[in-house]
Amino acid sequence: MPLYHKLGKIPQKRHTTFEKASGGYYYEQLFGTEGFSGMSSLLYHMHRPTQISAIGESMDIRPKVAVQHNIEPRKLVGFRLPPEHDFLDSRKVMLLNNDLSIALAAPLSSMEEYFYKNADADEMIFVHKGSGVLKTLMGEISFEYGDYLIIPRE
Amino acid sequence: MIYQIQFDSPENRLLILESHSPIYAPKRYRNEFGQFLESSPYCERDLKLPTFMAPKEEKGAFTIKIKKEGLLHEVVYATHPFDVVGWDGYLFPYAFNIHNFEPITGRIHQPPPVHQTFEGRNFVVCSFCPRLYDYHPQAVPAPYNHSNIDSDEVLYYVEGDFMSRNDIDQGYITLHPGGIPHGPHPGRWKGALGKKVRKSLR
Structure with a gap:
């Protein structure tokens, strides 16, 4: 967003030491999606954000295309999509091309057991029914009917 | 961006677009400093940070x-x-609520780009919100038949009476492939003449 925003505690000058009251330092991270030339933010973590302890399973979730090279005008009845408990499982891609995909989802449950990030794509979630809170490492956004949530890839 | 999503109830319906390029507010809505222009249908105050x-x-x-x-x-x-x-x-x-989109209207039918809300590489997202119909005494409020060669058109129907279609309800998606002209259903063109207010949301 072409808008400057600031939350919480940050040091006076970027890329300088930022001491914890309890001793030690906070860890700086630059978050951007287009090299070092696009919009970015500087985040300060309590712990190094790089501490991978294990890498588990990988699952291929690429949608299988039912109709290639479609020329037919079509109508899809979106609310016929059955609800599913898990947020990621509930997302079903309806249309896609090389630039974007469009999915519908009817999730029944909140995401609690895990966290999620999309390293492939920016996400735009339009809330047609429902409300709740999007929790991110940059703060939380409560949402309701009519909201477009814009979540940058990372 | 690492996230968790929490819902207040099990009744949720979402439309999710994934873009392989960044999703931005349209550049033509912003000045050289990035500030939203006076002519933009939404501005900084409308955003939920x-x-x-x-x-x-x-x-x-x-x-x-x-x-x-x-x-x-x-x-x-x-x-x-x-x-x-x-x-x-x-x-x-961040979030932006579609009800904060201020539609641009005219005496005669305005082209779809006046409804543009976001842009990515090779695509745009538009919000067709409730608004006054075109107010020239002989205006045709229903959209004219049209086709684009550079894009497919996808409509997602949110709320209201969908003027240009006879067979549409909430949550429907229609796909209009590029290169194939499309337009209002029979009867809807004439039915729209003289109408004052559009109530649907797409």
Whole structure:
């Protein structure tokens, strides 16, 4: 967003030491999606954000295309999509091309057991029914009917 | 952006677009400094920005499901991902409510780009909101037949009486492939003549 925003505690000058009251330092991270030339933010973590302890399973979730090279005008009845408990499982891609995909989802449950990030794509979630809170490492956004949530890839 | 989504009830219906290029507010709505112009249908005040969430200082095993190149990887971290004490900058998640989109109307039918809300590489997102119909005494409020060669058109129907179609309800998607002209259903063109207010949301 072409808008400057600031939350919480940050040091006076970027890329300088930022001491914890309890001793030690906070860890700086630059978050951007287009090299070092696009919009970015500087985040300060309590712990190094790089501490991978294990890498588990990988699952291929690429949608299988039912109709290639479609020329037919079509109508899809979106609310016929059955609800599913898990947020990621509930997302079903309806249309896609090389630039974007469009999915519908009817999730029944909140995401609690895990966290999620999309390293492939920016996400735009339009809330047609429902409300709740999007929790991110940059703060939380409560949402309701009519909201477009814009979540940058990372 | 690492996130968790929490719902207030099991009754949720979402439309999710994933873009391989960044999703931005249209450049033509902003001045050289990035500020929204007076002519833009929405501006900074309409955006919902993230609010501060107390950081979690926890150690353990935290699974982040990471989507990359079409695969979903499970990566376990030793510290809670929401441990940020502060940040500043221009890149962050935010929300914009479609009801804050201020439609641009005219004496005669305005082209779809006046409804543009976001842009990415090779695509745009538009919001067709309730608004006054075109007010020339002989205006045709229903859209004219049209086709584009450079884009497919996808409509998602949110709320209201969908003027140009006879067979549409909430949550429907219609796809209008590029190169094939499309327009209002029979009867809807004539039925729209003399109408004053459009109530649907797409």
